[in-house]
Amino acid sequence: MGRYILAKLWQGVIVVLSVVVVVFILTRLVGDPVRVMLPLEATQEQRDQFEAQLGLDRPIGVQFVDYVSDVAVLDFGESLWQRRPVMEIIVERAPATLLLTFAAIGLAVALAVPLGVVAALRPEGVVDRIVVLISLIGLSIPQFWLGLLFIVFFALTLGWLPTSGSGTPAHIILPALTLAIPAMTRLVMVVRSTMIDELNAQYVRVLRVKGLSPWRVIAVHALKNSAVPIVTLAGWELIRALSGYTVVVESVFAWPGLGLTAIQAIERQDLILLQAIVFLTAIMVVALNLLLDILAKAFDPRIDLRAS
Amino acid sequence: MSAPLLEVDGLEVEFLTRRGTVHAVRGISFDLGPATTMGLVGESGCGKSVTAMALMGLVDLPGRLKAGRVRWKGRDILNTEGDPATEAYRREVCGRDIAMIFQDPMTSLDPLFTIGAQIAEVLERHRGMSANAARTRATELLDLVQIPHPEDRVDQYPHEFSGGMRQRALIAMALAAEPDLLIADEPTTALDVTVQAGILDLLADLQARLGLSILMITHDLGVVARLCQRVAVMYAGEIAEEGAASRLLHAPEHPYSAGLLAATPRLMESGDRLSTIEGQPPDLRLPRTACAFRPRCANAVAACAQAPDLRPLPDGAGRLACHNPMRAAPRAEPRPTATATAAPARTQSPDAVQPLVRVEDLTVTFPVGKQRLFGPARTMTAVDGVSFEIYPGETLGLVGESGSGKTTTGRALLRAAPISSGRVTFDGQDVGAQDARALRRLRRDMQLIFQDPYSSLNPRMTIAQIVGEPLIVHGLERDPARLRARVEDLLGLVGLPADAADRHPHAFSGGQRQRVGIARALTLEPRLIIADEPVSALDVSIRAQVVNLMQDLQARLGLTYLFIAHDLAVVRHIADRVAIMQKGRIVEIGPVEQVYFDPQHPYTRSLLASVPEIDDSPGALTGT
Numbered sequence: 001m002g003r004y005i006l007a008k009l010w011q012g013v014i015v016v017l018s019v020v021v022v023v024f025i026l027t028r029l030v031g032d033p034v035r036v037m038l039p040l041e042a043t044q045e046q047r048d049q050f051e052a053q054l055g056l057d058r059p060i061g062v063q064f065v066d067y068v069s070d071v072a073v074l075d076f077g078e079s080l081w082q083r084r085p086v087m088e089i090i091v092e093r094a095p096a097t098l099l100l101t102f103a104a105i106g107l108a109v110a111l112a113v114p115l116g117v118v119a120a121l122r123p124e125g126v127v128d129r130i131v132v133l134i135s136l137i138g139l140s141i142p143q144f145w146l147g148l149l150f151i152v153f154f155a156l157t158l159g160w161l162p163t164s165g166s167g168t169p170a171h172i173i174l175p176a177l178t179l180a181i182p183a184m185t186r187l188v189m190v191v192r193s194t195m196i197d198e199l200n201a202q203y204v205r206v207l208r209v210k211g212l213s214p215w216r217v218i219a220v221h222a223l224k225n226s227a228v229p230i231v232t233l234a235g236w237e238l239i240r241a242l243s244g245y246t247v248v249v250e251s252v253f254a255w256p257g258l259g260l261t262a263i264q265a266i267e268r269q270d271l272i273l274l275q276a277i278v279f280l281t282a283i284m285v286v287a288l289n290l291l292l293d294i295l296a297k298a299f300d301p302r303i304d305l306r307a308s
Numbered sequence: 309m310s311a312p313l314l315e316v317d318g319l320e321v322e323f324l325t326r327r328g329t330v331h332a333v334r335g336i337s338f339d340l341g342p343a344t345t346m347g348l349v350g351e352s353g354c355g356k357s358v359t360a361m362a363l364m365g366l367v368d369l370p371g372r373l374k375a376g377r378v379r380w381k382g383r384d385i386l387n388t389e390g391d392p393a394t395e396a397y398r399r400e401v402c403g404r405d406i407a408m409i410f411q412d413p414m415t416s417l418d419p420l421f422t423i424g425a426q427i428a429e430v431l432e433r434h435r436g437m438s439a440n441a442a443r444t445r446a447t448e449l450l451d452l453v454q455i456p457h458p459e460d461r462v463d464q465y466p467h468e469f470s471g472g473m474r475q476r477a478l479i480a481m482a483l484a485a486e487p488d489l490l491i492a493d494e495p496t497t498a499l500d501v502t503v504q505a506g507i508l509d510l511l512a513d514l515q516a517r518l519g520l521s522i523l524m525i526t527h528d529l530g531v532v533a534r535l536c537q538r539v540a541v542m543y544a545g546e547i548a549e550e551g552a553a554s555r556l557l558h559a560p561e562h563p564y565s566a567g568l569l570a571a572t573p574r575l576m577e578s579g580d581r582l583s584t585i586e587g588q589p590p591d592l593r594l595p596r597t598a599c600a601f602r603p604r605c606a607n608a609v610a611a612c613a614q615a616p617d618l619r620p621l622p623d624g625a626g627r628l629a630c631h632n633p634m635r636a637a638p639r640a641e642p643r644p645t646a647t648a649t650a651a652p653a654r655t656q657s658p659d660a661v662q663p664l665v666r667v668e669d670l671t672v673t674f675p676v677g678k679q680r681l682f683g684p685a686r687t688m689t690a691v692d693g694v695s696f697e698i699y700p701g702e703t704l705g706l707v708g709e710s711g712s713g714k715t716t717t718g719r720a721l722l723r724a725a726p727i728s729s730g731r732v733t734f735d736g737q738d739v740g741a742q743d744a745r746a747l748r749r750l751r752r753d754m755q756l757i758f759q760d761p762y763s764s765l766n767p768r769m770t771i772a773q774i775v776g777e778p779l780i781v782h783g784l785e786r787d788p789a790r791l792r793a794r795v796e797d798l799l800g801l802v803g804l805p806a807d808a809a810d811r812h813p814h815a816f817s818g819g820q821r822q823r824v825g826i827a828r829a830l831t832l833e834p835r836l837i838i839a840d841e842p843v844s845a846l847d848v849s850i851r852a853q854v855v856n857l858m859q860d861l862q863a864r865l866g867l868t869y870l871f872i873a874h875d876l877a878v879v880r881h882i883a884d885r886v887a888i889m890q891k892g893r894i895v896e897i898g899p900v901e902q903v904y905f906d907p908q909h910p911y912t913r914s915l916l917a918s919v920p921e922i923d924d925s926p927g928a929l930t931g932t
Contacts, residue, residue, distance in 0.1 A: 202415035211403030
């Protein structure tokens, strides 16, 4: 177990190091960062000064070693836009994103599991057909459009909820729903199909023959057997939300998280802030993946943690 | 007989499918008393398993109970009213009074719970035990079914158990609540023969010690002979004949029972041809007015246009549904015993003939797991220094249990498995030394027949394409008309009509598909056919047809067979010589008669002793 986690951690370190290298190369070698970040009318003197300020006039090797040692202590430098340390901004904004994604994916799982299980009890039955139909509709709606639809309906027409921003608990409802519904529809399909497979498995027959209650067969045995694919996919949804969907949803609802900050960094050509966000998102994804592997082992004793 | 425990009364089960309603069980009735062992015997599709599933309330949509009822100790556990009280009573009885074990022990346990927890679940549910007491009892039960170190095993997961151990654990689980009746649905079919013998002995022992009733559902008459006092033979959803095993297995009255017995190859008996039951079982979707067996029955008379009722025999010793039963000797035709009917010159003086295949010290190893950058690769030795010859025109049987390396040995002859060391020569040519082109040529002379007739034929190709493909692949025939003629010849050779050529595999039964597989193997006019368990997926009566076909083809075409199988009786019947494999080695090889009647190696002896035979003392349990 310990060895397995160490091995996975080592893999994670390699991934993170690769991200460091890629981010470094992208920001320095593709185009001229000074030209990208300074306004067009900047003088040559200003450009040279800015280049020196960023340390871009030094040899590339020195820059890289410097960069890596800064990243190692989570020092990403100062934001060009806000003129304060990047980490300060991230520490300020990250909790909002984490709150939103965990609430949304938590909600998605909480809805998807019972719906998927009920649908699986009688495949092709009435309930199953309705659940599948809802899933297909949910899968087909673009996320930003769903968000706008919610704003128009719940905020503007009914006036029940605020249109955007943050501050009160009511503010999180619409962005969380917008993030949760597409994830939920994907999860429902997975819960449904794995549960159908499990309920048709031979061991379920044996359990029924033992005279156990249907509830115990379904909720204790079959659901636990479905847990590995469900947990894996829920984790994947969490990763996708953190590393992408929040950018859209936070923009639509002006939710002050990392996604919105990333958009703002792009608009203000703040490469330093952006590369920090990209880097930290990568670390979160690696950490989540490790967590998922350990969780899978907790559910399924057959997963041999020494094997990989 | 005392009051019956289980009364099955007019049970009818049907399955609503897109292609029509399948009437799987057509009104069967029987009683089962306390401490009785009864076998429910029949071929696939006869409704024996569906009957057992229905008893336990396991028939789900699209299946449904159409008519009939089942009573346990006089009270309904299954009827068509579907009232909640019946349902509740059944759930109470299931697992406590009636327990069931299934065919496939590998998938019958929940992989995520320990063996102990799964046994304890029954005790907590039906005996109201605390978790601690249940665990202690689970350990005792594992001991009862002779699992070593039960105190450690109780906390292990199913994947840490072998197949035979899992079946033992499942038996322990079934017996946990001390039931009166154990329904066993093909409990040993998926297991190796030596493991099967252990499980059958265990069931017999437990039956005697605990006064259990057992309903044994099986296709294997040998299993019935070893374990059961009574037998019911099912055909096409109905009971054809029922009675004491001692009578039915030796003097069957229904022509189907007689045919089934005659088609079963015996271990200690040789014969030219197996008796077969010609034809196929009827389509279960069709309504029935005549006797279901009439089209295949040699005894059919005019009265058979009206389906016979299952009536008690005059002497009260059983029941029979037949207008014109067998009244002759125990067996339809007495078969010759141990005559040298098929002992040609080839086996008499092998030294005079050059072998077609010579295998010398063959070893096959496979890499296992990931290879580390440094350090030796981990390997698994599947075949470990095997030597044998196959002479032209003979059949060499290669027998072993699962994992013995018999399939790998067969594949290595074609170099379909790597020849790690040793030499394989075919007709004087070193198979291992051929380049890709020469190997392709060589493989024309060596063809394979596979075990599973369902997955070994491409479902999207027509029979003509499947059978003709080898000619096209090897570039031997391009003219469509000649190709077609050749395919039709081949189909005729294996006993299929010419119009089969344009149909797809799904239109055929298992036995017919295996004929297609044989036709495909013959397309290139090979000299050697490697048949890997060619009949083990087939029912007894169909198996006999295919075995006979293979023997006829050998005689007509001068084929040489390597016949790989686990079934000692079939090998006894078809092979001239036999090699017994164990753990990658051949432990004994010789003429069939010699190996079977005078086995030298202890493993051969234990294999032969493990095969349940029809001629074992019937109802062996009654005496013990």
